[in-house]
Amino acid sequence: MILEGALFEGRIGNQAEARKIFAKLLAECTSYGPVFLEASKYEEREGNIEASLKICEQGLDFNLKYSPLWF
Secondary structure, eight states: OHHHHHHHHHHTTOHHHHHHHHHHHHHHOTTOHHHHHHHHHHHHHTTOHHHHHHHHHHHHHHOTTOGGGGO
């Protein structure tokens, strides 16, 4: 539910809050691959490719077998 809240904040243009929520989720839910995928896709949509790639790499460090992060 919190992941959906971060995505909602991003959709309504509240970038600071979306990034704050994603940061908390990335720190607290390291074993849940979809958090890394959605955070990466969010940064890509915002045009922040470097951050997107960094998040993918972090996600793969914790979830090597979560295949969507490989694409």
